Structures are given as structure tokens and as C-alpha cells.
Amino acid sequence: MLRLEDYEKIIEKCSHCSYCQSTCPSYLVEQSESSVAKNRLLIIKEMLMHENLPFTPRAQEILDDCLLCTNCTQTCSSKVPIDDIIIATRIKIGQKGVGGIKQFVMGKMLTQRGLTGALGKAGSVAQKIGIATKEIPQLASKSFDKMYSGTYTPAGTVKKRVAYFVGCGTNFIFPDTGEAVVKVLNHNGIEVIIPKGQVCCGIPALAEGDLEGARSMVETNIKLFAGLDVDAIITDCTSCGMMFKEKAAKCLSNDDPLQEKIATVTAKIWEVTDYLQNQGLEVPPGRLDITWSYHVPCHRGWSPTVKDAPRQLLGQIPDAELREFDIPEQCCGGAGTYFMEHREVAEKVRALRLQDINNTVSDVILTQCPVCRFYIGFQVMDREVTHPIKILAQAYGL
Amino acid sequence: MQGLVKDLATLLGPTQILSQPEEMLAYANDATHYFKSRIPDAVVLPHTTEEVAKVMKYAFEKEIPVTPRGAGSGLAGGCTPVHGGIVMDLKRLNQIVEIDGSNMTARVEGGVVLKKFQDTVEKRKLFYPPDPQSGCVCTIGGNVATRAGGPRGVKYGTTGNYVTGLEVVLPDGSIITPGGKFVKQSVGYDITHLMTGSEGTLGVITGVNLRLLPLPEADRTVIVVCETLEQAAEIVAEIIARGAVPAMLEFLIKLAITIMNQYFFPPLPTDGEGYLFMFFDGTEAQVEYEAKLVSEICHDMKAKEVRLIEDPRAAATYWTARANVYPLIQTIFERANSEDITVPRNKLPDLVRAVQEIAAAEEVMIGLAGHAGDGNMHPSILFPQVTPEALEKSEIAIDKLIRTGLDMGGTISGEHGIGIHKSKYLAWELGDIQIELMKRIKQAFDPKGIMNPGKIWMEDGDKHA
Numbered sequence: 117m118l119r120l121e122d123y124e125k126i127i128e129k130c131s132h133c134s135y136c137q138s139t140c141p142s143y144l145v146e147q148s149e150s151s152v153a154k155n156r157l158l159i160i161k162e163m164l165m166h167e168n169l170p171f172t173p174r175a176q177e178i179l180d181d182c183l184l185c186t187n188c189t190q191t192c193s194s195k196v197p198i199d200d201i202i203i204a205t206r207i208k209i210g211q212k213g214v215g216g217i218k219q220f221v222m223g224k225m226l227t228q229r230g231l232t233g234a235l236g237k238a239g240s241v242a243q244k245i246g247i248a249t250k251e252i253p254q255l256a257s258k259s260f261d262k263m264y265s266g267t268y269t270p271a272g273t274v275k276k277r278v279a280y281f282v283g284c285g286t287n288f289i290f291p292d293t294g295e296a297v298v299k300v301l302n303h304n305g306i307e308v309i310i311p312k313g314q315v316c317c318g319i320p321a322l323a324e325g326d327l328e329g330a331r332s333m334v335e336t337n338i339k340l341f342a343g344l345d346v347d348a349i350i351t352d353c354t355s356c357g358m359m360f361k362e363k364a365a366k367c368l369s370n371d372d373p374l375q376e377k378i379a380t381v382t383a384k385i386w387e388v389t390d391y392l393q394n395q396g397l398e399v400p401p402g403r404l405d406i407t408w409s410y411h412v413p414c415h416r417g418w419s420p421t422v423k424d425a426p427r428q429l430l431g432q433i434p435d436a437e438l439r440e441f442d443i444p445e446q447c448c449g450g451a452g453t454y455f456m457e458h459r460e461v462a463e464k465v466r467a468l469r470l471q472d473i474n475n476t477v478s479d480v481i482l483t484q485c486p487v488c489r490f491y492i493g494f495q496v497m498d499r500e501v502t503h504p505i506k507i508l509a510q511a512y513g514l
Numbered sequence: 515m516q517g518l519v520k521d522l523a524t525l526l527g528p529t530q531i532l533s534q535p536e537e538m539l540a541y542a543n544d545a546t547h548y549f550k551s552r553i554p555d556a557v558v559l560p561h562t563t564e565e566v567a568k569v570m571k572y573a574f575e576k577e578i579p580v581t582p583r584g585a586g587s588g589l590a591g592g593c594t595p596v597h598g599g600i601v602m603d604l605k606r607l608n609q610i611v612e613i614d615g616s617n618m619t620a621r622v623e624g625g626v627v628l629k630k631f632q633d634t635v636e637k638r639k640l641f642y643p644p645d646p647q648s649g650c651v652c653t654i655g656g657n658v659a660t661r662a663g664g665p666r667g668v669k670y671g672t673t674g675n676y677v678t679g680l681e682v683v684l685p686d687g688s689i690i691t692p693g694g695k696f697v698k699q700s701v702g703y704d705i706t707h708l709m710t711g712s713e714g715t716l717g718v719i720t721g722v723n724l725r726l727l728p729l730p731e732a733d734r735t736v737i738v739v740c741e742t743l744e745q746a747a748e749i750v751a752e753i754i755a756r757g758a759v760p761a762m763l764e765f766l767i768k769l770a771i772t773i774m775n776q777y778f779f780p781p782l783p784t785d786g787e788g789y790l791f792m793f794f795d796g797t798e799a800q801v802e803y804e805a806k807l808v809s810e811i812c813h814d815m816k817a818k819e820v821r822l823i824e825d826p827r828a829a830a831t832y833w834t835a836r837a838n839v840y841p842l843i844q845t846i847f848e849r850a851n852s853e854d855i856t857v858p859r860n861k862l863p864d865l866v867r868a869v870q871e872i873a874a875a876e877e878v879m880i881g882l883a884g885h886a887g888d889g890n891m892h893p894s895i896l897f898p899q900v901t902p903e904a905l906e907k908s909e910i911a912i913d914k915l916i917r918t919g920l921d922m923g924g925t926i927s928g929e930h931g932i933g934i935h936k937s938k939y940l941a942w943e944l945g946d947i948q949i950e951l952m953k954r955i956k957q958a959f960d961p962k963g964i965m966n967p968g969k970i971w972m973e974d975g976d977k978h979a
Contacts, residue, residue: 128848129844131545131840131841131844132540132543132545132546132586133587133648133841134545134585134587134651135648135650135651137651138629138650147559147606147608148532148537148559149541149586150532150540155539158539158540159536169535172534172536174536174537175534175536178536178537192841193838193840193842193844193845194841194842194844194845195845
């Protein structure tokens with residue numbers, strides 16, 4: 117249930133080894149231990165759990181600066197679920213009404229897909245609260261759900277059936293990803309069902325401590341997907357995948373009747389390239405003379421194979437060559453809606469990421485996260501940043 | 515300390531000072547937070563040697579304690595600011611100044627992260643062997659200050675074997691550059707290596723000259739499962755005696771393997787008691803020969819299983835897991851106190867037996883892991899629960915462990931340093947005359963006693979052994 121008091125014991129497992137300094141993006145740009153996961157845990161412990169010290173606006177700011185990228189949690193050998201503890205803290209602070217974490221506006225908007233231009237409104241909200249950024253992604257002229265809905269059956273034998281959860285990034289900004297997902301799956305004999313009435317997965321709301329908002333989105337989506345007779349549930353977005361796999365169940369109490377349905381969905385959720393790699397391609401892809409680099413999204417910890425899936429899948433395309441980044445897994449700073457409210461830190465994190473990107477020569481940058489796609493894309497002019505599934509679609513001539 | 519923060523802000527600018535408790539909680543200790551913690555009065559984050567010197571000059575005038583700090587990943591409490599004052603965080607001195615392939619040398623600032631440095635030189639087919647297991651975060655300045663080492667010590671030695679020169683800011687703010695880029699020097703006292711292992715008590719290490727080696731072309735990983743701990747220890751002694759020189763030779767117990775198995779596919783069998791992880795590097799022919807020789811020794815000595823890992827990615831997972839053993843242990847125990855005993859290598863079987871006897875006699879759990887190849891073991895007292903009774907028992911057990919190691923002709927610390935954690939035992943190893951000599955050296959460098967006070971030896975008022 118993401119209640120802070122439930123973490124009092126596990127927070128003691130932090131051994132102060134400092135290994136989180138190796139991957140925490142806010143630490144890497146600040147180079148100060150104030151801004152590292154370990155210090156955030158200490159603030160939570162000393163100021164909110166044990167109340168040995170007063171909780172101050174500066175402490176709040178340090179907690180707010182966390183991107184929830186989950187790199188610390190993935191690095192932590194002591195297995196402290198640091199991101200969950202930060203979320204639980206934001207929920208608690210939100211409830212107490214202390215300090216200034218803003219109630220999440222954008223998340224609420226995304227609960228209703230019917231609202232056209234939700235992200236356009238998000239942009240104007242961002243401007244109203246004084247964090248004007250020109251880097252608000254362009255909305256697609258037609259959202260994915262306006263073009264695709266219902267069941268898409270492959271031409272030949274149906275090998276598998278999957279349901280497709282369409283995240284907000286694909287729906288509003290990059291419907292091209294969605295098109296490629298449907299075509300590539302169909303091409304491999306996989307039937308795709310796109311249920312009507314899907315809403316945001318809930319992760320942006322949860323990141324802001326809006327448990328209620330996240331819970332209602334989880335409920336809507338779970339009710340929509342749990343009853344479907346499918347082999348798998350597919351997402352093209354690693355953050356949506358993480359939300360379903362790891363966070364959805366935590367948004368409801370353990371004895372909530374919906375937990376069983378959540379478990380059904382959790383067991384079936386796959387990122388699309390991970391799923392295809394796991395199943396094996398039915399049709400070998402054609403030749404594609406392209407060099408590509410792979411920016412591994414931060415929200416990869418929920419599947420042990422998701423970060424290698426694009427490498428293996430696209431490795432089957434004759435003539436396509438992977439040019440690895442120095443640190444393929446380094447955060448880009450976008451982090452959902454973080455870049456809007458924490459422009460300065462986000463831009464520093466991105467600048468660090470861009471050094472590596474600019475040192476690596478390739479034709480295209482691939483990533484499964486729509487936020488990475490546009491946030492890196494704003495600053496990379498010489499190459500397209502896109503989803504790996506699109507390259508596979510291209511190799512198939514789809 | 516009135517006006518301290520304001521003065522420091524004037525010296526360095528406000529973005530390089532931390533002064534609110536919530537900004538400094540992480541600075542109150544290193545990875546031994548269960549010993550002592552103290553939030554400093556201020557943290558400074560200098561970018562340059564000159565800034566370090568400015569702060570030292572100020573602290574010297576005002577007689578304010580200064581505790582230099584690298585990553586804060588130490589295991590001896592060396593950078594815990596026990597007397598408060600200023601913590602000097604050196605992680606922003608993070609430039610690799612030079613890698614000179616033709617001379618096989620490098621020059622780095624003190625705050626360069628070890629792994630970043632190693633990755634950088636390895637791209638140029640060069641090799642910097644010292645490998646404290648916190649390499650992903652620990653700094654080279656911190657490595658020098660603690661004379662840090664790791665598994666590769668068996669073949670390649672530790673940090674001290676690679677340092678050829680330093681840049682040091684002395685307590686009064688003056689800057690010295692002992693040693694240099696040359697690989698040998700015979701000029702007066704060896705200040706370079708006196709600073710190496712000085713744990714921040716003599717000055718601040720801001721720059722380091724290092725010697726490099728050519729990157730070995732090939733490597734092999736061999737995993738050995740042994741029936742008993744004694745068998746594992748005897749195999750280690752035999753390997754050394756037969757002249758095989760692994761680059762790493764690690765000793766682990768079943769408990770560690772069960773936790774590490776989450777990294778391995780297929781998992782290691784858990785029906786053995788002792789486990790050896792070995793790594794050979796060199797030319798292809800050499801690693802082939804050594805891996806074969808060692809496999810034969812293990813078979814002759816009736817090891818349960820010898821697993822040769824061919825796939826480099828699989829091999830890497832074993833070593834990643836090895837690097838994470840200490841934090842992994844913390845997932846199942848409330849606390850783990852790691853010791854750092856090092857004995858002559860032929861004494862390893864005796865040490866292993868003695869550790870088990872002490873554990874049984876004192877009714878404590880002692881996990882045993884370490885760099886068996888160089889005789890450096892890390893027996894860890896494992897606390898299912900931290901109670902006053904458990905702490906008391908553990909102290910008796912640690913005393914006995916240390917005494918046993920010394921009686922075997924060993925040392926109380928192979929690579930962690932003394933800090934506050936092991937100062938109680940300093941006199942056991944060095945005796946009063948050496949400690950007095952060290953204190954006089956300290957007095958010569960640091961007449962006002964502001965450099966990392968309270969470390970290495972016991973202070974008046976501390977509980978003596």
C-alpha cells in the first residue's frame with residue numbers, strides 16, 4: 117500500500133555502502149552526497165519516520181529532486197526498495213499537506229483519454245506555474261486511439277493472441293510506435309487486441325504522490341485487461357510495464373478483491389521487443405543497412421531480459437549494426453514529467469548523457485521510453501530517436 | 515564555529531558549501547555507520563587544489579578539524595568526522611589529467627572514481643590493477659589514503675604499489691608534490707608512501723601519479739566447490755606452493771553462495787561448505803596452462819566440483835556478485851561487522867579452523883570470505899539481531915580473532931585501514947614505540963592536530979582494550 121510506516125524496518129537495511137552514487141543521476145550532476153539516494157533515505161528516516169530533526173523545505177527539495185529513475189534500487193545490493201520509499205514519502209507528505217509537492221494535475225488529465233490535447237494543456241499548466249519550457253512535445257495530429265481500436269488479426273495462422281496496452285506517449289505523441297507494434301506483431305502471426313477505454317497507466321500520478329489518482333487508473337485498466345483471453349499483455353513503454361508489473365498491486369490494499377486480477381495482468385505483461393525476442397521471430401527480418409545505438413530506459417528492472425531484447429532482436433537484421441554507447445543505461449533526465457518541474461537538474465542530467473551520445477556515431481538512436489525519445493530528441497539534431505520496433509518494422513518492409 | 519559557514523562561503527562561494535543538517539546526514543559516517551556518526555558543522559566541495567588549500571589555511575588559522583572524504587565507502591570509519599568541524603568532500607576533483615601510454619603512467623585528481631579510471635585506461639589497452647570492491651564509487655585519493663586493495667592483491671599488490679607521486683595539501687594550506695612521474699626515486703624520506711595509508715591524518719591528497727601495466731590479453735575464471743572450509747584453505751595453500759599465480763583467488767562460504775546464487779545461471783551447488791573463485795590473466799597460453807594446472811590440483815585434492823567458466827559474460831556475473839557480497843549479506847542480517855585480518859598464506863588453513871572454533875566458543879555467527887590468495891580474510895560477525903548481549907559476545911570474538919591473526923604472524927588490517935574501527939588493536943600489532951613514533955610524525959605534519967583527529971590510535975578517554 118506504499119505506506120511509509122511499512123518501510124521502517126527495511127530502510128535500516130541501507131548499509132551506507134554508497135554504491136548508489138554510481139548510478140543516481142541527481143548525484144552524478146551535483147557530485148554532492150546531499151543529492152544521493154542514501155541521503156534521501158536518511159532524511160526520510162531521521163525527519164519523517166523518527167522525527168529526530170524537523171522536516172524542512174530544503175529536505176523537501178532534496179526529496180523532490182529524485183527522478184524516480186529506479187537506478188539506485190537496481191544498484192542497491194541490500195535490496196532497499198528506494199523508489200517505493202520515495203513514492204510512499206510523497207504520498208504521506210501529500211496527505212499531511214506539508215510543504216509544496218504539487219498535486220499532480222497532468223496525471224488527472226490523463227485519466228480520461230477522451231480529452232484531446234491533454235499534453236497541450238499540460239504544457240500550459242507548466243507555463244502557468246512558472247517553469248516555462250519550450251520543450252513540450254508536439255502532439256500527434258491524430259492520437260493512436262482514434263486510428264486503432266479493436267482486434268487486428270494476422271493474415272495466416274494465428275500463433276498467439278495479445279492485448280496491447282497503449283501508453284500515453286504512444287497514444288498522444290508517437291502513434292507511429294503503436295502502428296509498428298501492431299504491424300510487426302501481426303506479421304509474426306500474433307493477433308492484437310486493443311481494448312477501448314484504456315487510461316494512463318498511473319505512474320506519473322504515483323510519482324507525484326497521488327495514490328488516489330494512480331489507484332483509479334490502475335482499477336480502470338486492470339478491469340479492462342484482466343478478463344481478456346490472451347497469451348500476453350503487451351506495452352511498448354518500459355515505464356508502463358514497470359507500473360503494471362511492480363507498482364499496480366502496491367496501489368491497493370493487500371486484501372483488495374482486485375488484487376487477484378492485478379496478479380493475472382502482472383503475470384502476462386511484456387514489453388513488446390522483450391516478448392518478441394522471448395517468442396522468437398516467426399519471419400526473419402530483411403536486410404537493413406543501418407547503424408544504431410541503444411539508450412536503455414531506466415525503468416528496466418521489472419524484466420531481466422528487457423534491456424537485451426532490442427539488441428538480440430535487431431541483431432537478427434542482416435547488415436544492421438549496433439554501436440553501443442559508453443554507458444548505455446545512463447539516465448537522460450526526462451523522467452516522465454520531471455523535466456518540466458525540475459528543468460535545471462533535468463538539463464544537467466541530459467547534458468551528461470549527451471556527451472556519450474555525441475561521442476557515438478550511428479544513424480539512429482533507439483529506446484523503448486517515449487519520454488527519453490523526445491527529451492533526448494530535442495537536443496539531438498543529427499539523428500532520429502525512435503522505438504526499436506520501428507526499425508524491425510522497417511526491416512520487414514512494413 | 516560561529517561564522518564558519520559564512521567564512522567558507524566567502525572563500526569558495528555558496529554553491530560549494532553544505533551547512534544544513536539535511537544536506538549533511540550522509541556525511542556523518544562511512545559504511546560503518548553502526549560504530550560512530552556525527553553530522554559535521556559544514557561540508558566543503560572544492561573543485562581545485564587551490565580551493566582545498568584555501569580551506570586548509572583557514573581551518574589551520576581557526577584550529578578547526580578537517581576530515582577529508584572520498585566516496586564514503588570505507589569500512590573502518592576513517593572519514594567519519596568524529597570531532598565535527600569541516601568535511602572536505604573531494605569528489606569534485608574528478609579529472610583524469612593525463613594518461614601517458616608511452617611512459618605507462620597516469621596522473622589523476624584525488625576524486626576520480628576508480629572504475630571510471632580503470633575503464634578509461636583499459637580502452638587504451640592499459641591496466642590499473644588495484645581493485646577495492648567498492649570500485650564503482652570509491653575514489654583514487656581515498657584508495658591512496660587507505661592503501662586500499664582487493665582480490666587482485668595476490669598477483670598485483672595494492673594501491674601503494676602503483677603510486678609514484680602525489681600532490682598533497684598540508685594542514686597549513688601549503689602544497690607539496692612528493693615523488694613524480696618517474697617509476698623510481700631515491701631522494702630523502704619517501705613522503706609519497708608515508709602519505710599512502712595516512713588516512714587523512716597528515717594532509718589532503720589532491721593529485722596522484724600512478725604506474726600502469728599493459729592490459730592482459732586473456733583471462734579465465736575457475737570456480738571450485740569444496741567439501742569443507744579446511745579443504746578450500748588447503749587447496750589455496752597448495753596452489754600458491756605449486757607456483758600458480760592467480761590474479762584473484764577468493765574464498766567464500768556456503769552462506770555467501772546461497773545469497774549470490776541469484777546472479778548465477780546455472781546456480782552453484784550448495785552442498786559444499788567452502789568455495790573458491792579464481793581468475794587467471796595473461797597471455798592465452800599462460801591462462802590456459804594455469805587454469806589447467808589449478809584444475810588438476812583441485813581434482814587431486816578431491817574438490818567436489820571444478821567449473822571452468824568460458825563465456826566472459828557469465829564470468830563477469832561471478833565477479834559482480836563477489837563485489838556485492840558485503841551489501842548482499844546485509845539483506846539477511848541486521849548487521850555484519852567485517853574484519854580485515856591478513857596472515858602468511860600457508861597459515862590460511864589454521865586461520866580457517868581458528869575462526870570456526872572462536873565462533874563455536876563465543877556462540878556468534880562468523881561469515882568467512884576473503885582474498886585467500888594473499889592471506890587477507892574478512893571474517894564478519896553476523897548479527898541476526900543487534901542486542902547488547904550479541905554486541906558483547908561479538909567484541910570478545912573479534913578480540914580473539916585479531917589476537918589469533920597476530921599470533922600467526924599476521925596483521926590487523928590488509929586493506930581497510932585502521933580508522934576508528936581498529937584503533938583499539940593498533941598497540942597489539944605495533945607496540946608503544948612505533949605508535950609514539952607515528953605520533954611524532956603526525957605532530958611534524960599537523961602541529962595543531964586538525965587533520966582528521968581521532969583516527970588510527972586511541973584518544974584519551976577512549977575505551978582501551
